[in-house]
Amino acid sequence: MHSAKLIRDRFKPGLITYSPKVFINLINLCRDTCSYCTYKKGPTDEALSMLSREQVLLIAQKGKMARCTEALIVTGERPETKYSEAREWLKSLGHHSIVDYIQEVSDLILCKTGLLPHTNAGSLTKMEMSSLKDTNVSLGVMLESASERLAGKGMPHEMAPSKSPKVRIKTIQSAGELKIPMTTGLLVGIGETPEELIDSLFLLRDIQNKFGHLQEVIMQNFSPKADTAMAKSDRPSHSYFVKCVAVARLILNDMNIQVPPNLNPGCLGDFLDAGINDWGGISPVTIDHVNPEYSWPDLKNIGMITIQRGGDLRARLPIYPEFLDKSLGFLPESLRPYVDILVDKTGLVKEHDRN
Numbered sequence: 001m002h003s004a005k006l007i008r009d010r011f012k013p014g015l016i017t018y019s020p021k022v023f024i025n026l027i028n029l030c031r032d033t034c035s036y037c038t039y040k041k042g043p044t045d046e047a048l049s050m051l052s053r054e055q056v057l058l059i060a061q062k063g064k065m066a067r068c069t070e071a072l073i074v075t076g077e078r079p080e081t082k083y084s085e086a087r088e089w090l091k092s093l094g095h096h097s098i099v100d101y102i103q104e105v106s107d108l109i110l111c112k113t114g115l116l117p118h119t120n121a122g123s124l125t126k127m128e129m130s131s132l133k134d135t136n137v138s139l140g141v142m143l144e145s146a147s148e149r150l151a152g153k154g155m156p157h158e159m160a161p162s163k164s165p166k167v168r169i170k171t172i173q174s175a176g177e178l179k180i181p182m183t184t185g186l187l188v189g190i191g192e193t194p195e196e197l198i199d200s201l202f203l204l205r206d207i208q209n210k211f212g213h214l215q216e217v218i219m220q221n222f223s224p225k226a227d228t229a230m231a232k233s234d235r236p237s238h239s240y241f242v243k244c245v246a247v248a249r250l251i252l253n254d255m256n257i258q259v260p261p262n263l264n265p266g267c268l269g270d271f272l273d274a275g276i277n278d279w280g281g282i283s284p285v286t287i288d289h290v291n292p293e294y295s296w297p298d299l300k301n302i303g304m305i306t307i308q309r310g311g312d313l314r315a316r317l318p319i320y321p322e323f324l325d326k327s328l329g330f331l332p333e334s335l336r337p338y339v340d341i342l343v344d345k346t347g348l349v350k351e352h353d354r355n
């Protein structure tokens with residue numbers, strides 16, 4: 001942990017970031033079934049979400065009022081390939097695929113509110129991601145694990161073909177070929193061995209060495225949920241998870257590493273000591289629809305913990321400052337005016353916009 005912290009301090013001395021966001025739960029039908037997931041809903045579930053353009057815009061406008069800068073758009077995996085309800089819904093909106101609708105609402109959010117879209121719609125093709133590049137400053141897809149074993153019989157990804165490491169790696173690499181800044185990450189404690197976790201980290205490092213587009217790696221701890229096949233599985237112990245985070249810093253070196261603070265209340269300082277430099281998206285407006293049982297932490301509290309550990313908490317965009325450099329080609333010039341108006345010369349959100 002000591003070495004991990006030293007590496008983090010050399011990488012970004014005294015700077016810890018978060019992204020003020022709204023969570024747009026566009027559609028929570030999903031063709032896959034992961035045995036730990038409660039995000040996915042059925043067509044008759046009370047908590048089914050299928051947002052209209054107007055609903056999307058209303059959430060984004062609330063975010064704008066609360067000085068958010070990110071619109072996180074989340075969907076289940078290709079819902080229209082499994083559910084007639086999703087196909088009918090898309091048809092009524094004038095679309096055939098969820099990606100086409102994401103493209104439309106991203107444009108709407110951007111033009112009407114100036115919030116910057118960041119979409120996580122699971123495994124996408126290169127062509128699909130290319131169609132989102134002009135409206136999304138970055139995209140996200142969790143690798144979760146590079147272990148093929150987790151798709152085996154009785155394992156968490158048995159019924160989730162999109163979670164095959166080959167499929168996820170292809171999505172991540174295609175984003176690299178398109179020069180799209182990408183957020184990815186690992187889900188720790190779903191049955192992988194420590195060696196498999198380390199292999200996954202080395203894989204991400206190799207991809208980063210090749211493409212340079214991985215703007216952030218999320219280290220997320222598995223948390224068992226009622227009414228899932230893994231309800232009785234243990235969550236990884238705090239000390240094990242903190243060690244995994246430190247190992248991630250040792251392997252990933254100068255990459256941005258995030259731990260979601262709402263999943264770990266009461267022990268956030270330990271993750272700063274293990275070398276993270278980001279708290280991810282935190283919303284003053286919307287709940288965490290993937291983990292609704294965990295509320296967002298108080299920003300003042302996170303700021304205090306960060307200061308106690310010698311850091312300064314700053315808001316960032318859903319595209320990290322180092323990816324804004326024109327010469328790198330990650331940000332389309334059509335999106336630059338939307339970014340420029342929000343940032344100071346360091347590429348972080350202007351302080352007076354936050355105070």
Ligand code: SF4
Nearest residue numbers: 030032033034037040
């Ligand atoms: S792919 Fe995502 S939304 Fe679908 S079941 Fe798995 S974790 Fe849930």
